[in-house]
Structure formats: C-alpha cells, structure tokens
Amino acid sequence: MAALLRQLGYEVEVISGELSPIVPEEIARSFDLACVSVLSNTAPHGYVLARELSKLGLPVAMGGYQFAHQGVEPHCFATTEEALGFAPYVVRGEGYAALPALLEAFAGQRPFDEVGGLSYRWDDGTICHNPPAALLGRDEICGLPPADWTAIRRVEAIRIAAVHGMHGCPRSCTWCAVWPRDGRRNRNNTAAAFVDELEAVLATGEYLHLFFSADNFPVYTNWALEVCQEMVARGLQTTWTCQAEVGAARNHELLDAMYAAGCRRWCLGLESINPASLKDSNKRQTAETMEQCVRTLHDWGIQVHGMFIVGLPHDTPETVRATVDWAKRVGVDTCQFLCLADLPGSLDYEAGVREQSFRPFEGAYEPLNWLFLNGHYARLANDAMDLERVQNSYRESMGSFYSFHRSLGPIFSVNRAAMRAARERGQSWWRSVREGWLYDTFVAALRLRGWSGSLNWLRGPLNRLYMRRLTADGPEAVALDQQMLATLPTKWLQTFEEVYAERLKAGTPRIIRPAEGAFLPSPWPPRPLVLSTAEVASPTMVETR
Ligand code: SF4
Incomplete structure (x- = not known):
C-alpha cells in the first residue's frame, strides 16, 4: 500500500508498533491522514489510537483483517460499525483500490459513495456502508509496484523479513478469513516480480531469516516452482520458511526446487487428526496423508512446524490428546495448538458463530473481547467440550509437546533424516553431520522458546483471570471482569467508556447497507495526486501490535 501511494505522489510512512513507539501527538503533527491497520486481537489498541488521533484533529481510516467480511447481513457489519465509534472511516476488504479512491474523495475528486468497500459516518450520525469493491485482477496486482520497505520507520529493527507475493487462497477452510477477503482466484505476482521484491528486501538490511507470508505458498505449483527456479538462477543466498x-508435499520436483532455493521450514496446516473435524472444516487431508507429508518433508531435510486447532466442532479431549500424541510420534519439529477462533469474515463467523463465542466484557467494554481472539483463549465450545475443556486441552497440548525434556532433547542429537538428505545431495560425511546437528540444534532452540513461552503465557495476570472466568458466574464473574479490566491501561478504559456514552446519547443510528451481490467497480488505475495547495498530502499507515 505504501509503495502504491508513494508511486501516486503521496508521502507515506509506515509505523509499526512492533518496531517503534506510536506517539499520537507526533503523528497528528506530521501527517494529513492516518490509516490504522488491525488484526482482530489488535483491534482494541487500534480503536484507542484511532480515537486519540481523531481527537487531535487528524482524519483516520481503519482497515485490516478485522474488516474482512463480504456478506451483507447486519451481523457481518458488526465489527465495522463498532470501529466507526472510534474512527470516521473504515475500509472493508482489500485496500489497493479503496485507499487511493478515498484519498481522491478527500481531495474532492470523487464522491465518497463511489469508494467501494468504504464505511463512514455522515454528520447526522447515519452510517453508510458502500457496496464492496471488486477485487483487483491478476494483471492489476502484477502491475502494483514492489513493496517499498524504505517506507517503514526503523526498518533496520526487523529481524525476520516477511514477503507476501500472493493474495488469497483457492481452498475454503471454514475458520479462515484469508480467502473470504482476498478471494480464491490466482492473483499472485509474477515469479520475476516476487523475486525482485525479495532482492529489494534483502538489500534493505541484515535479516536472520525470510518468511514467505503467502498463506499457502506451494498451492499454485507452477508458480512456486518458477519462484524457486528464479531464486536459484539469480543466486539468492538465503534460507526461508x-x-x-x-497436499503440496506430494510434488517432489517442487520440493527439490524449494530446498535448492533455500526453503528449510514449512508451517504446515495440520489442524487435527479427527476425520470428522477435518471434513467439516473443508480440509482435504487425512491422518495418513498428513503423516506421509511430514515424513516426506523430513526426507528432504525440511523442518515441520505443525499448526493445529483445538475445539473444532467434532473434537473431544480424547481426539485432541490423540492429535498431540500423533504429532510427537511422527516427529513434528515444533508446533502451535490454538483454540478455534471466530475470525470476522470467515465462513464460521458469517454463519453466526459469533453469537456463540465467549465474550466476558459487556457494555462499554464489549470491544475489548477482541483481545481474546488470538487462539490462546477458548472462545468457542462444542458438543463434547465446554470452554473450560477447550482451554485445558489447549494448555495440556502445548505443555505436553513443549515439555522441558522434549525441548532440550534435540540439543544432544544429530538429525538423521537431515543428515541422510544432505548425503543424498552429495555433501561430504562431515558436512552432512553438520547439517543434522544444525537441524536439531535449531529445533531445540525453538522448542525451548515454545516451552518458556507456554509457561509465561500461563503466568500472565490477564490470562490467569480469563481461565478462571470461563467457569465463573454471578458475583464471582463480575469481580473477575473487574480484575481483568484492572490489568489494562486506564486510558483504554476511559476511551471505551467515552465512546459508549456517546453511543447511548446518540441512540440507534440510521444504517445504509448495500444490497446482496452489489459491487462497485474498482477505479483502476488510481489517479496520481493532484496538489491543490503548496502542501503535499502525507498519509501515515499505523500498524498496531
Ligand atoms: S487456512 Fe490456509 S489452506 Fe485453508 S483457506 Fe486459509 S490460507 Fe487456505
């Protein structure tokens, strides 16, 4: 987004809360517009920031995966309408066409009601949701400028560089918000453009590792193959995850190409070994194909980080335990077990799962419930597992996988599969031993981090209170809610109380929603900035973490 806006003539700076402090007064002084991008669990932080910037007189537009929804039923707009209490503009869905169009609207070059995907408040309090913008096609995506990392404030503090190159996913997992927002069509950058971007990123700093943040990198086999071949042809010396x-591990030609290009680790969507849960989540895999995949990757010397979900509709404590045992048996190197979440925009969410999710905070503090949408907190029960069981299964799974002795174990070993893979590639015996030793040492380091991270999570005051809150009711629940609120910044609480009071005073607003199936064409290409004054318009993009 920053690169596109810079190309159009705007001055843009990306401020990430992970890299540098976010100082509202400084932002309000230095920029003409703030775009606050949030994930669901960072939404409360983003709301507070948006409100603060608005009070300082800066126009604010919110966006990000929290506003991924495409549906037009009233509940689909809940997150957007909530955000409009804190910021006057929200861009729903993809921003490539919407944000430049919004800037044109600010400049008086386009009516606001022609900005696809924009939600905004009129002066009389009416909330207007424009129809969504049609997604850009692949040609248009390929015509976007490469990501401009120089736009990031304190880019030198980034240790793991994430490069995307892919928009959406052709699969349709029911909990996922990626494909509902970014579509299921192939809208990948060309392989050459993707590798250009890699080169540009690598030129901006010293990174420990590259992360291909495409949500399913090898799903378009030919594209992934081309990317890897291009990396090898250009002699890029890097390792990546x-x-x-x-299913992608069945293609051995692709595995060869990925290894040759530096791929050393897959974050693999394993989810569960429970066939009913896999089937109902639209996951086309079985415990057998999953095991084969893990073994194949190990044969290639590629590490496996298994991503599992606890509390899928057919899960029981026993199936979750069986999944953990399976992960240990087949040799998954590192893993994450996360509780099923009601991600806005996902099929589950749009089917009404939000109504069933556990949201302890009410009234003014209701938006703070988003804090618990990062997979570490039980939010959804199922027929066999109440919330406490889901939370306990999450805790036990992580505790069992990341026990101290399992974490420390690999330090004293040499990974045979990695050694064998190195030998088969023609490496000397000593170099192969070194490969095997490095493999296991790296796994041990990651597992120790997982072990300490799990323990620290359990010690967190908010987390401990949340776990107790799952089974509390009556006065005990009220007291725990108060204690949870007391762990949060006072400024946050004041902001939520203020917005709530304003809402009550204003009463129920008139809301204009688009009709089912309505779309606004994406105004493409966007118009370059036309300066009407001597001053250059300067948006800033703030990512709250
Ligand atoms: S969870 Fe992964 S595989 Fe499934 S739809 Fe989302 S990105 Fe695709």
Whole structure:
C-alpha cells in the first residue's frame, strides 16, 4: 500500500508498533491522514489510537483483517460499525483500490459513495456502508509496484523479513478469513516480480531469516516452482520458511526446487487428526496423508512446524490428546495448538458463530473481547467440550509437546533424516553431520522458546483471570471482569467508556447497507495526486501490535 501511494505522489510512512513507539501527538503533527491497520486481537489498541488521533484533529481510516467480511447481513457489519465509534472511516476488504479512491474523495475528486468497500459516518450520525469493491485482477496486482520497505520507520529493527507475493487462497477452510477477503482466484505476482521484491528486501538490511507470508505458498505449483527456479538462477543466498498445505508435499520436483532455493521450514496446516473435524472444516487431508507429508518433508531435510486447532466442532479431549500424541510420534519439529477462533469474515463467523463465542466484557467494554481472539483463549465450545475443556486441552497440548525434556532433547542429537538428505545431495560425511546437528540444534532452540513461552503465557495476570472466568458466574464473574479490566491501561478504559456514552446519547443510528451481490467497480488505475495547495498530502499507515 505504501509503495502504491508513494508511486501516486503521496508521502507515506509506515509505523509499526512492533518496531517503534506510536506517539499520537507526533503523528497528528506530521501527517494529513492516518490509516490504522488491525488484526482482530489488535483491534482494541487500534480503536484507542484511532480515537486519540481523531481527537487531535487528524482524519483516520481503519482497515485490516478485522474488516474482512463480504456478506451483507447486519451481523457481518458488526465489527465495522463498532470501529466507526472510534474512527470516521473504515475500509472493508482489500485496500489497493479503496485507499487511493478515498484519498481522491478527500481531495474532492470523487464522491465518497463511489469508494467501494468504504464505511463512514455522515454528520447526522447515519452510517453508510458502500457496496464492496471488486477485487483487483491478476494483471492489476502484477502491475502494483514492489513493496517499498524504505517506507517503514526503523526498518533496520526487523529481524525476520516477511514477503507476501500472493493474495488469497483457492481452498475454503471454514475458520479462515484469508480467502473470504482476498478471494480464491490466482492473483499472485509474477515469479520475476516476487523475486525482485525479495532482492529489494534483502538489500534493505541484515535479516536472520525470510518468511514467505503467502498463506499457502506451494498451492499454485507452477508458480512456486518458477519462484524457486528464479531464486536459484539469480543466486539468492538465503534460507526461508513458508506456510503450506499438506497436499503440496506430494510434488517432489517442487520440493527439490524449494530446498535448492533455500526453503528449510514449512508451517504446515495440520489442524487435527479427527476425520470428522477435518471434513467439516473443508480440509482435504487425512491422518495418513498428513503423516506421509511430514515424513516426506523430513526426507528432504525440511523442518515441520505443525499448526493445529483445538475445539473444532467434532473434537473431544480424547481426539485432541490423540492429535498431540500423533504429532510427537511422527516427529513434528515444533508446533502451535490454538483454540478455534471466530475470525470476522470467515465462513464460521458469517454463519453466526459469533453469537456463540465467549465474550466476558459487556457494555462499554464489549470491544475489548477482541483481545481474546488470538487462539490462546477458548472462545468457542462444542458438543463434547465446554470452554473450560477447550482451554485445558489447549494448555495440556502445548505443555505436553513443549515439555522441558522434549525441548532440550534435540540439543544432544544429530538429525538423521537431515543428515541422510544432505548425503543424498552429495555433501561430504562431515558436512552432512553438520547439517543434522544444525537441524536439531535449531529445533531445540525453538522448542525451548515454545516451552518458556507456554509457561509465561500461563503466568500472565490477564490470562490467569480469563481461565478462571470461563467457569465463573454471578458475583464471582463480575469481580473477575473487574480484575481483568484492572490489568489494562486506564486510558483504554476511559476511551471505551467515552465512546459508549456517546453511543447511548446518540441512540440507534440510521444504517445504509448495500444490497446482496452489489459491487462497485474498482477505479483502476488510481489517479496520481493532484496538489491543490503548496502542501503535499502525507498519509501515515499505523500498524498496531
Ligand atoms: S489452506 Fe490456509 S490460507 Fe487456505 S483457506 Fe485453508 S487456512 Fe486459509
């Protein structure tokens, strides 16, 4: 987004809360517009920031995966309408066409009601949701400028560089918000453009590792193959991790190409070994194909980070335990077990799962419930598992996988599969031993981090209170809610109380929603900035973490 806006003539700076402090007064002084991008669990932080910037007189537009929804039923707009209490503009869905169009609207070159995907408040309090913008086609995506990392404030503090190159995913997992927002069509950058971007990123700093943040990198086999071949042809010396689905490991030509290009780790969507849960989540895999995939990746010397979900509709404590045992048996190197979440925009969410999710905070503090949408907190029960069981299964799974002795174990070993893979590639015996030793040492380091991270999570005051809150009711629940609120910044609480009071005073607003199936064409290409004054318009993009 920053690169596109810079190309159009705007001055843009990206401020990430992970890299540098976010100082509202400084932002309000230095910029003409703030775009606050949030994930669901960072939404409360983003709301507070948006409100603060608005009070300082800066126009604010919010966006990000929290506003991924495409549906037009009233509940689909809940997150957007909530955000409009804190910021006057929200861009729903993809921003490539919407944000430049919004800037044109600010400049008086386009009516606001022609900005696809924009939600905004009129002066009389009416909330207007424009129809969504049609997604850009692949040609248009390929015509976007490469990501401009120089736009990031304190880019030198980034240790793991994430490069995307892919928009959406052709699969349709029911909990996922990626494909509902970014579509299921192939809208990948060309392989050459993707590798250009890699080169540009690598030129901006010293990174420990590259992360291909495409949500399912090898799903378009030919494209992934081309990317890897291009990396090898250009002699890029780097190692990287990707996110991938199980079925992709069947293509051995692709695995060869990925290893040759530096791929050393797959974050693999394993989810569960429970066949009913897999089937109902639209996951086309079985415990057998998953095991085969893990073994194949190990044969290639590629590490496996298993991504599992606890509390899928057919899960029981026993199936979750069986999944953990399976992960240990087949040798998954590192893993994450996360509780099923009601991600806005996902099929589950749009089917009404939000109504069933556990949201302890009410009234003014209702938006703070988003804090618990990062997979560490039980939010959804199922027929066999109440919330406490889901939370306990999450805790036990992580505790069992990341026990101290399992974490420390690999330090004293040499990974045979990695050694064998190195030998088969023609490496000397000593170099192969070194490969095997490095493999296991790296796994041990990551597992120790997982072990300490799990323990620290359990010690967190908010987390401990949340776990107790799952089974509390009556006065005990009220007291725990108060204690949870007391762990949060006072400024946050004041902001939520203020917005709530304003809402009550204003009463129920008139809301204009688009009709089912309505779309606004994406105004493409966007118009370059036309300066009407001597001053250059300067948006800033703030990512709250
Ligand atoms: S494979 Fe991954 S990115 Fe694709 S729909 Fe499923 S969870 Fe989402």
